[in-house]
Amino acid sequence: MEVISFRIPKDLKQQLKEVDLNWSEEVRGFVEARVREYKRENALREIDALLKDVPRPESGTASRYVREDRESH
Secondary structure, three states: OOOOOOOOOOHHHHHHOOOOOOOHHHHHHHHHHHHHHHHHHHHHHHHHHHOOOOOOOOOHHHHHHHHHHOOOO
16 A cells, blocks of 8 residues: 555644544545546546537437337337
Protein backbone atom coordinates (compact mmCIF):
# COMPACT_ATOMS: atom_id res chain seq x y z
CA MET A 1 0.00 0.00 0.00
CA GLU A 2 0.99 3.61 -0.57
CA VAL A 3 0.77 6.45 1.95
CA ILE A 4 -1.00 9.72 1.19
CA SER A 5 -1.05 12.57 3.67
CA PHE A 6 -2.99 15.82 3.77
CA ARG A 7 -3.45 18.71 6.14
CA ILE A 8 -6.58 19.45 8.14
CA PRO A 9 -7.35 22.19 10.68
CA LYS A 10 -6.31 21.47 14.25
CA ASP A 11 -9.89 21.60 15.55
CA LEU A 12 -11.00 19.06 12.93
CA LYS A 13 -8.20 16.71 14.00
CA GLN A 14 -9.43 16.97 17.59
CA GLN A 15 -12.97 16.16 16.45
CA LEU A 16 -11.66 13.11 14.56
CA LYS A 17 -10.08 11.83 17.78
CA GLU A 18 -13.44 12.14 19.53
CA VAL A 19 -15.20 9.93 16.98
CA ASP A 20 -14.51 6.23 17.29
CA LEU A 21 -14.04 5.27 13.64
CA ASN A 22 -11.28 3.72 11.59
CA TRP A 23 -10.48 6.91 9.68
CA SER A 24 -8.02 5.22 7.34
CA GLU A 25 -10.75 2.86 6.19
CA GLU A 26 -13.31 5.67 5.98
CA VAL A 27 -11.06 7.86 3.83
CA ARG A 28 -9.96 4.91 1.68
CA GLY A 29 -13.61 4.00 1.02
CA PHE A 30 -14.47 7.60 0.14
CA VAL A 31 -11.52 7.89 -2.26
CA GLU A 32 -12.37 4.58 -3.95
CA ALA A 33 -15.99 5.65 -4.41
CA ARG A 34 -14.98 9.05 -5.75
CA VAL A 35 -12.57 7.49 -8.27
CA ARG A 36 -15.32 5.13 -9.49
CA GLU A 37 -17.70 8.08 -9.79
CA TYR A 38 -15.13 10.11 -11.74
CA LYS A 39 -14.45 7.21 -14.13
CA ARG A 40 -18.18 6.73 -14.69
CA GLU A 41 -18.71 10.43 -15.38
CA ASN A 42 -15.72 10.50 -17.73
CA ALA A 43 -17.01 7.44 -19.62
CA LEU A 44 -20.41 9.13 -20.03
CA ARG A 45 -18.74 12.28 -21.38
CA GLU A 46 -16.82 10.17 -23.90
CA ILE A 47 -19.99 8.35 -24.96
CA ASP A 48 -21.85 11.66 -25.33
CA ALA A 49 -19.01 12.97 -27.51
CA LEU A 50 -19.18 9.88 -29.72
CA LEU A 51 -22.97 10.02 -30.03
CA LYS A 52 -23.28 13.73 -30.80
CA ASP A 53 -22.64 13.08 -34.51
CA VAL A 54 -24.98 10.09 -34.75
CA PRO A 55 -28.21 11.13 -36.48
CA ARG A 56 -31.46 10.87 -34.53
CA PRO A 57 -33.87 8.16 -35.68
CA GLU A 58 -37.15 9.33 -37.13
CA SER A 59 -40.15 9.46 -34.83
CA GLY A 60 -41.87 6.10 -34.32
CA THR A 61 -38.83 3.95 -35.12
CA ALA A 62 -38.83 2.15 -31.76
CA SER A 63 -42.57 1.41 -31.98
CA ARG A 64 -42.14 0.09 -35.50
CA TYR A 65 -39.30 -2.23 -34.44
CA VAL A 66 -41.29 -3.55 -31.47
CA ARG A 67 -44.31 -4.18 -33.68
CA GLU A 68 -42.19 -5.96 -36.30
CA ASP A 69 -40.59 -8.12 -33.62
CA ARG A 70 -43.93 -9.10 -32.08
CA GLU A 71 -45.40 -9.97 -35.47
CA SER A 72 -42.41 -12.14 -36.40
CA HIS A 73 -43.16 -14.71 -33.66
